[in-house]
Every structure is written in C-alpha cells, then in structure tokens.
Amino acid sequence: MKKVVLSIALVAAIGLVSCKNEAKKETPTQTEQTSTTAAAVTESTFGVRGNCGMCKNTIEKAANGVAGVTKAEWDKTRKQINVSYDENKTNIDDIHKAIAASGYDTDKVMGSEAAYENLPGCCQYDHEMEMSIKGEAKEDPNTH
Template identity: 50%
Template sequence: MKKILAILMIALAGLTTAQAQEGMDQFQVQVDGLGCPFCAYGLEKKFKEFKGIKNVAIDIETGDFTFSYPAEKALSLDAVEKQVEKAGYTPIAGGVTRSDGTIEALHGEKNPVAVNSTKTVKGKTMVSGNCSMCQARIEKAAMDQVGVQDASWDKNTKILEVQYDETMTSIQAVEEAIARVGHDTEHHKAHKEAYENLPGCCQYERIESKKQNK
C-alpha cells in the first residue's frame, strides 16, 4: 500500500504548473475491481454526477483513474472515495494535487503546505415514516446524494440527522431526494404516486409540508 501511495504521490507532484493555473484540482485514484470497459463506463458515469468534472481517464489494466475538478468546489478525497464505493469498486490509494500546488493523499497524508478544507456541516429535518424498512429507504436516499457523508433517521422521533459537504449539496437537496422515494419531509411533500408505491407497513399518516403551506 505504501509503495502504491508513494508512486501516486510522485505522479501527482509531476503535474504541470499550467494545469494548476487552470483553477482545476487534479485527482488520481487506484481502483480495484475494474475488469472490463463496461466497468470503466460505470465508474465514469457515476462520477459524471460531479458537475464540472473534466479530463476523465481510466486504465482498466492498472486501475488508474484520473480526472480534473474545479478547485473552487473543494472536492474532498473522502467524497471521491465514497463515490468510487457507490459505483461498486474499491479505492486502494489515491491523491489530489490542488490548484495551489498542495498534494493530499487519500487517507489523510499531505505535504506541509496548507490545504483547502471541505465545508462539512450537520443538519436535521423531520421525515415521515413508520418502520425499519422506512429507515433503510430514507437513509439510502440521503446517502445516494453526492456530498453526503452520513445519514441517520430515528423512527421514534422522525428526525433525520445528516452530515454533508455544503459545497456539494444541501439539506434541501437531501429532502427532495427523500421525497422522491415516497417520504414527506419537513419542507417537501412526496408525490402521491411515490407514496402509494410504498409497502403497506410504510404508508405513514401524511403531514402537510411547510412548503405546501407557503
């Protein structure tokens, strides 16, 4: 692992000044499980959810995955790692060369230069639901949003607690995603069809969302 990490750090250090001047962060990740062109397509498609991604390159023989991303969005390596996992693959090692020349490694190692920190925040919202099936559905809908790092829903209090990178998503976007799978939230009401498609045990007593009351 250390050998792979060292190679990646050397490669990242070799990125040109011209690339940095473009205002783009340069990412390189070693991905395990890429066995065919279709695998590479699936990984690239998942990362297209990151709006603004450019210069995507995937080598299925070596597992090398590289791309550029706007520095102003401060995409974190944790978010990249989670996105690789959501695509169904395992990130072995990786790093990023920030537009200011800072180099960071996937698991927290970095050079002495100050780095841009992500803007991780926590939020809470009310989400309607009844049971453990509801909990799994609600938490999955939240976690599927790019930038969400953790989500936990309490079926007794109906409160969803979310930890996310506010440069990539918002509590409103999370609520909208949950409403799409059939659960009313504090500010967004699920469509009738989505609610009616829920299993019988999950069809909670509906509430009026604040958004509908405005």
C-alpha cells in the same frame, strides 16, 4: 623523502577539504505546494415521516444517495433525520428533495405521491403525523 610525504599529506588534506565543500553545496530543490480546500461539513436535523425499519432503510438510502452526503441516520421514534454533508457538493434542499422523491414527507417537501403509492403497506404513513418529536418520544406499538 620528508618532502614527498609532506606533499602527499598536503594533497590529501586539500582533497578532503575539497570533498567537504562539495558535500556542503546544496542544490536548490523545488517543492510543489498544493492547496486543498477543506470540506465544509455541515450537520443538520429535520423531520421525516415514516413508520418502520423499512422506512428507515429507504429514507437513509435516499439521503445517502445525494453526492456530498457523508452520513444520514433516521430516528423512527422521533421522526427525524440527522445528516452530515459537504456544503461544497450539495445543500439541504437537495437532501429534502431526494427523500421526498422516495415517497416520504419532510418538514420542507411533500413526498412524491407516486413513490408513496409504491411503498409497502407498512411504510404508508399518516400524512398528518408529527415530525421532529421533542422530549420523551413514545414509540407507537402499532408500527414496526
């Protein structure tokens, strides 16, 4: 009887060792690596002529309409826009051109004359007005 009990205990012990070894076996796993190119975000500020809140909406809409632009904020008082864009998708010249196509002069590109003529009266700015005003910019009380 002792032999039977010892035999059963031996078989059980071998089974446990065998199970432990199977649990330790690792199957090779495949990991997939994907490379992602980080967006090359660039910030830029440049001059844009305009007068009022309607100008602000149109200028920002034109800039934000360029694929790759992530932010565009036009400062009515300083007559300048701050833009952030992915340089893998667009460039600063395309942003200037888009704003000019909406009728507004930038410090690089003259606005489309046809688009300018279609702007509301309050948005038809002086083509000689200063842009990218530095220091203390005083708002013109005659603009909106």
